[in-house]
Amino acid sequence: MGRLIIICAVLLMLSALSLVTARFQSRELFVQVDRLEDKARDLDTDWRRLQLERAELARNARIDEIARQDLKMVSTSPDMTLYIKGVASNVAQPSASGSQP
Structure with missing residues (x-):
């Protein structure tokens, strides 16, 4: 009978310690979740x-x-525009009949 009481007392102590440990871990996780939610709000902001800055800059x-x-820089106007006529290069043009010379 004495052994049974000792075993029950040890099991009760282990159960109490596991309950305290579980509550402590639960509180730590709750605090961590709260911190992460705050960080998520900051990142969203x-x-x-x-x-908004990108839209303003664009x-x-x-x-x-x-x-x-x-x-x-200034805007261009027709009187400020220069037109340059280039010389056409001697590129072989395909003939209209489709035959090669």
């Missing part, structure tokens, strides 16, 4: 901010403004 008006201010 950063992603949306980057999408706007035609912004590109035009940077080209005019930083690069000192």
Whole structure:
């Protein structure tokens, strides 16, 4: 009878220790999940901010403004356009009849 009581006491102690360990691990996992959710929210906020920045940087008006201010570019007009007539190269043209010379 004494052995049975000792065995039951040991099993009760092991059960209590496993319960405490399980609760501790559960709390650690809960804290980790909360931290990861916070990080996910921060990353989502950063992603949306980057999408807005990309849209702003790709706007035609912004590109035009940077080209005019930083690069000192100006829009072309017909009076500023130069047309260059090139000499045609001597490339063999296929004849209309399809026969080779």
